[in-house]
Amino acid sequence: MAARRRARRAARARPAAGRGGPGRARAGRAPAANVERRIHASDEETLRQIEATARKVHAEIGRGRRPDLALPVRALSNVSYDDGVGYLEIGRQKKVRTLSVNTVKNFAQTLRMMSLSRQLVQGNDFATKREAYYISKNWDECKFDEQIESDTVMDDIEALFSVSHVNREQLRFYPEEHSGSVSGPLVVRDRDSTGQVATIDCTNFGSGAYSVPSSVEELELETTAAFVLLIETGGMFQRLQSHRFWESANCILVDMGGVPTRAVRRFVRRLADEKELPVYCFVDCDPYGIANIYRTLKVGSGSAAHVNRFFCVPSARFLGVTPQDIVDYELPTHPLKEVDVKRARDALKNDPFFQRQPPWRKALEQLIRMGVRAEQQALAMWGLNYVIEEYLPRKLAEPGKFLP
């Protein structure tokens, strides 16, 4: 089992190294060989994993022994970054929860939550964190008193099964938030919970867009696009969408609306892996756009390292706005606030991703030295559609120059 896991991990690591690594300047199509195309458990696999875990606990009890569950430690101290892996990875530390007088309630709640997950998969339904909390109100002595308790148990279960390549959406626990708009040459096939299949042509939305669902695991994707362009603000997305930039540039546009949701990250990850599309990120030039939005998209977040494997896009590259763009395009700026400077310094000092990336260290130092930030809309100074007519085409002609 451990050997198989290691082998899988090695297979998984290879394409990330090939794409995200500093040695790879070209940002064209990634090599397809050895790519584990879809880190994805089928419903059958998910059920098998849940049942195997339950059976193990049951068998221990049958033998008169106290059962335990070994959960990956979800803490920054158990996180590492390796170019070859390409995302902030959870380490090998485990906390072993053994059934005892003190742990009995939490142990039982964990098993009930697993049982709920099994029911959801079997019934082709899902529950949000909030809903799972309220469902527990019928669990008699197992019920949760506060949602924070049920959230923690859900996170534990997510971490537990993540080592078996089953993610939270596959356990049918869906995030509460619903956001992320998409347009461009992409066809989505989606079977809803009643079994009906919808075919969604993302070139056909006028000024509107396709709003991705909370779980994107089961979507079938077909595209003729050459790349994915992720955009920080709704206003900029609206401009590119209204002017059909996806058509002239042959790309898929994605509105992140700030830090991208799990669903958006997973959606783009699937496009990157399965369709081998390069992914470019277009955000404000400030420490938030760089160290929060882009970093989370590319390598995931430190506090949720157990899910980064599924929910980040290691092949993503930073199109702009870069600190050097502020100089080259003579952009109007705002002074960096103290919190901005602190965020940039933190990234340089504490963030394993930026530490490993000399071009990023240089760019962040340049930004701090300049003492200013620029919004992506600052390009409007040169004309409302300068971004469409000049900036993006110029940038896209040289993806090799994008920051890693």
Place this chain on the structure above:
Amino acid sequence: MAARRRARRAARARPAAGRGGPGRARAGRAPAANVERRIHASDEETLRQIEATARKVHAEIGRGRRPDLALPVRALSNVSYDDGVGYLEIGRQKKVRTLSVNTVKNFAQTLRMMSLSRQLVQGNDFATKREAYYISKNWDECKFDEQIESDTVMDDIEALFSVSHVNREQLRFYPEEHSGSVSGPLVVRDRDSTGQVATIDCTNFGSGAYSVPSSVEELELETTAAFVLLIETGGMFQRLQSHRFWESANCILVDMGGVPTRAVRRFVRRLADEKELPVYCFVDCDPYGIANIYRTLKVGSGSAAHVNRFFCVPSARFLGVTPQDIVDYELPTHPLKEVDVKRARDALKNDPFFQRQPPWRKALEQLIRMGVRAEQQALAMWGLNYVIEEYLPRKLAEPGKFLP
């Protein structure tokens, strides 16, 4: 002109009284007679209004007199609520901005901003607040130093033209944010800025949805739905959408994601006015859901009273979750926080809408007395799909009982 405006206003007031007023218990189709179907200026009218204003200024200068602009005062002190009107309405107070040495820069900026609006209408384009600020960087001495200045001028212009039934989206100033997901028996026809028409069938999104654009003025809407159901949280929207509740209930589902954006409010308003659809609101039972989300949807906000005419839905009614539902459905609750109680007391004491609505006063007092709040997901205690199978059908059988 003033007489015509008064006549228009009276015409506008009538249907709101007929629907939103406490005398009207039935929540079926509203009477169509006398409804000003679409408070909507065509591009030609918008240009005419801008040009008439500019010509007046120009003529005054030609006569050697100092021109002025009379802008509605945008402050709570100039806001009133009348059941017959149905929304928080801006009063008759005007601030007159006369050209002088002190006002010359602001006066010139206002005219340039109007000129930008004219260009945008003529070029079939738009600008967000951020973009308008950056464009001004080319206006030499007219340029804005901070975005807050250009935002204020834009708000002034919006207020100025709102009295002539022209709203900000028609001036082609679009909001920055982009949100609001829609599904159900609705067909949207949308001509994008290149002239291509997209036809969007909102029954065909699987578990995803249609993401409405920043401006919904030009959309053509066709529907066979019986009503619109607005939902506070993405998780609940996902549940209703995945289970095709729009089909079983024959309604249009709208995900507000908290306080609805301008685009969502306008979109639903158009469905209410043009398609005469009843609008029901399904939110958490807490002072935020009631006094912020629902109140803003129904009667608009006090601080933006000059646009409430366009951006609220006076016919909306409150389906739930009501304080009485907490009792009737034995829902799990959370204690009201101090900020919740303060918000509820503020609504009772200072909000002209709640003051005029005895059922709401009673409901808010009940909530304060109970000292608890309930989330819409609390219904999951009775089963994940209890909301679909029991709660909503029961409620929808008696819309007359909805809170006003």
